[in-house]
Amino acid sequence: MSTEHIIEQAANWLTRLHDEHVTDADRRAFDTWCQADPRHALAIERMRGLWGSLDTLPAKPARIALNRAFAPRRPRGAQVAGLLGVLLCGWFGLDHLPVWMADQRTGVGERRQIALEDGSRLQLNSNSAVDVKFDGHQRVIELLQGELWVDVAKDAQRPFMVRTDQGTATALGTRYLVKRAEDGTTIVTVIESTVAVKGDSNAGVKVTAGQRSILEHGRAQAPQALGNSDPDAWTRGLLKVNDQPLGDVLQALASYRHGLLRFDAPALQDLRVSGVFKLDDTSAALAALADNLPIQVEYFTDLLVVVKPR
Template structure:
């Protein structure tokens, strides 16, 4: 069952439980629903936490709408459910609901290291989110947003799989990276050993250490040698580039900043970068680029930076 479907069911239950005529059999059915899947209970608790968060926002339109929707009166279930759905979609954005519900997530500029129950190590890059689904048959990490690095603990009985909406990357060894790129593709980069990369519409490919494969439109492209000398440098807070297009470097730095870094890739075409930059000091990185390339970096506010040719 998809995360979106679980969110919808949780909203339905939360609405129904606030009705004054809710029956004991409905309460029992709700308890059974919570116990049927760990994700159900998590969805309810996080939705309740969201409801509580409106208490800290006096006169907020969303809070007023929710209070009216949940005010005790009979026969309002459909209306309340609609209002709750509109509030959640409007406040978070429909595509952000699964990210909000994620088991683990990071904000802009943050990285998070996680020790998984099987002994594997996981690290999330800036503005990333994952769901963790381990059972007796398999270990699944669903990458909802951003990028992850994983060092897989061996378990011959349970394959370790990273899944996105483009396909899967199954560990046949240990360390690899999976990224949901801004263009909608999924990029799988192997640091050590081998990973089986499979789209929804083809048989898949095996990607060796020092290679990457792109999942696009449900197909795994043939593996290519990576240009990066240190593709997981971000796990140590560094951006290492070797003769990379300036636009790609700016896009990476922008993912670590609140606000916008605006630039026209066409006007910066032909400018390439080599070097090492600290991801926790993007202002210093931008200054270094301006010192070494024919560009200027203008700060209109802390939230708007414009990069253009000098």
């Protein structure tokens, strides 16, 4: 069943449960539906998480808007529930529904460690989402958004694979990173041992410790050496850069901040940065950059920061 269909069913159930005519039979049927598929209960949980935000809307304007779409005299709870599915599809878009329904996800600026049932360990970077699909034959992590670090437990019977829409990264050892970049590519970086990286349209490559491969247009590029970079520094709450363009550093910091961090990349293209910054305090990182580079950082609000040449 598609995610969109589950969202629609969940919204219908919440509408039904908050109707004044709900029966015990309805509640029993709802319990059966929740138990039929883990995604059903997850959809209800996520919708209830949004409930409070929607139900704090001013009553009079909300009722006027709702009554245009629903029959009059229905309880406000039922009206709010009935709109949740529409709001999710409209505000988040169909492409974002799998992320909203992901098994595990992090918010902006959040990192999370996850222990898997096989003994493997994941860590999700800021604003990331995964689905975990284990069965008797394979272990698959669907990376829906963002970046993950994985330390794979040995299991001779079940290969361990991270999958994106560009291809797969199958562990032949232990620790590696997989990132869905904003340009649509997938970046696989190996910290220890070897990973088999395969696109949809080529035979794939083997990437060893200290190398990375980029999956683009369904093809795995030849491995490249990492040099002096420290790609998993974020798992320790750090951003380490060595002679990197300022624009790249600002983009990395922006992914850990709520709101907007704006900058004119061409105007800053000649400035390069080396240093170590704490990801849990991006304002301190911006202040350090302003102290050491000919730039100024302007805070219009906590949610809008502009960096420009001094």
